Amino acid sequence: MKDLACCVRCGGTVAPDGWCWDCGAAQPAYHAHVEITAGGRAAGVSDRGRRRAVNADAMALATVGTWTVAAVCDGVSMSPMAERAARLGARTGVAVLAARLRAGAVPETALADAALRAFHAVAALAASPDAAPACTFVAAVADAAGVWSAGVGDSRAYWLPDEGPGVLLTEDDTGEHEVITSWLGAGADEPSPQVRSRRPRAPGRLLLCTDGLWRCLPGADDLRAVLARRPQATGGGNELLQEARSLVGHALDAGGDDNITALLIRHA
Numbered sequence: 584m585k586d587l588a589c590c591v592r593c594g595g596t597v598a599p600d601g602w603c604w605d606c607g608a609a610q611p612a613y614h615a616h617v618e619i620t621a622g623g624r625a626a627g628v629s630d631r632g633r634r635r636a637v638n639a640d641a642m643a644l645a646t647v648g649t650w651t652v653a654a655v656c657d658g659v660s661m662s663p664m665a666e667r668a669a670r671l672g673a674r675t676g677v678a679v680l681a682a683r684l685r686a687g688a689v690p691e692t693a694l695a696d697a698a699l700r701a702f703h704a705v706a707a708l709a710a711s712p713d714a715a716p717a718c719t720f721v722a723a724v725a726d727a728a729g730v731w732s733a734g735v736g737d738s739r740a741y742w743l744p745d746e747g748p749g750v751l752l753t754e755d756d757t758g759e760h761e762v763i764t765s766w767l768g769a770g771a772d773e774p775s776p777q778v779r780s781r782r783p784r785a786p787g788r789l790l791l792c793t794d795g796l797w798r799c800l801p802g803a804d805d806l807r808a809v810l811a812r813r814p815q816a817t818g819g820g821n822e823l824l825q826e827a828r829s830l831v832g833h834a835l836d837a838g839g840d841d842n843i844t845a846l847l848i849r850h851a
Contacts, residue, residue, distance in 0.1 A: 601666070609637045609666060618824060619644050619846075624651045626824035627846030628831045632795060633839035639718075640793050640844040641669035643677040649726045651848050652680040654697070657738050657793040659717040659766055668705045668716035672767045675701040676722045690724040690731040691778045697722055698735055698774045702767045709769035717768030720776075721753060721791050725848045729782035730789045735774040736763045737794050741803050743810070744787035749803025752779045788826070789848040795841035796834050809833045823847045 590597055595605030601613030615631040621644045631638035639658030644651070654676035658665025676697040683693035701720055709715035719736025732740035734753035743749040754777065756765035765774060790806060800806050813829040830845040 602664075614638045614641075614666070617642070618828075620821050620824055621646050621651060623821065623823070623849070625653060625846065625848040626821050626827050627653070627655070627791075627844065628824070628827040629844040630831050630835065630839070630842070632842050633835065635842050637666055638842050639666040639669055640795065640842040641666070641673040641718075642791070642844055642846050643673040644846070645677050645681045647681045647684045650681075650684050651725045652677055652684065652723070653791055653846055653848060654680070654701070654720065654722040655738055655791040655793060655844050655846050656701075656718040656720050656767070657736070657795075657842065657844070659719070659736075659763070659768070662717040662768065663714050664708065664716040665718060668708060668718040668768055671708065672701045672705050672718045672720050675704040676720060680722060680724060684724070690780070693724060694722055694731060694733040694778050695776065698733060698767075698776050702735070702771070702774050705767040706769045706771075712769065715769035717766045717771070719763065719793070720767050720774075723789055723791055723848060725789055725850055727851075729780055730848070730850055731778055731780045732789065732791070733776040733778045735776050736766045737761070739792055739794075739797050740779070741790040741792070741806060742781050742783070742787060743790055743803060743807050744783060744785055746785060749787075749807050750781075751803060752781065783850055786849075786851045788823070789850060790830075791844075791846040791848075792830075793842060793844045795839075795843035796830060796845050798841070799834050799837040800830070806830065823849055
């Protein structure tokens with residue numbers, strides 16, 4: 584079996600970010616399936632899917648006092664180094680959210696700042712106007728008082744209550760033929776995402792996801808139905824992580840044509 588530290592194309596050395604130092608090829612196994620958690624507050628699952636060579640989705644999570652912050656990005660497939668753009672966008676977004684909340688910013692300001700800083704970080708990856716990595720972006724802040732979300736592109740946020748109808752919180756930035764009209768990276772205008780807030784009166788989950796999930800489960804009720812069908816946990820394990828796995832598993836069973844990411848934040 585080939586050593587995972589060796590490039591699948593040339594046999595060279597693979598860098599920590601999953602690219603070959605020698606030929607520059609992205610490694611298919613790098614981040615092919617990723618799971619992250621933040622205690623019992625949040626969990627996310629990202630999978631390469633069944634037809635993509637590389638997982639160009641990325642996610643990040645952090646807790647700041649009573650706040651839970653998260654970001655999910657989807658690398659634009661027509662751009663170079665899309666997976667690098669997504670990883671940088673998600674990590675920058677969460678780092679900025681955490682820093683701004685620690686400094687006393689309100690969630691609306693923190694989300695707007697996070698989107699802008701992530702935009703400039705991804706734009707700085709461009710080697711030229713024709714070699715500009717790009718990604719979509721959706722981020723969220725949650726605590727006992729409520730949930731806040733903002734998106735750039737077509738990655739989405741949903742509110743999924745334990746009881747009652749769910750709701751899509753973000754609006755896709757898309758034009759004719761569903762082509763995205765806003766993204767993080769060179770060649771796009773600076774983002775000014777609309778921040779949506781919700782102060783739930785009952786428990787539920789905030790879902791951040793990429794189009795690999797929502798294209799097969801586009802409605803909030805479709806997503807809730809999958810969660811409702813999930814077998815009850817038998818103990819020992821993060822319930823949110825199991826729920827995220829069930830959503831990603833549904834998309835894989837439906838064909839897994841794209842990268843798939845689902846990140847859930849619990850609001851009690």
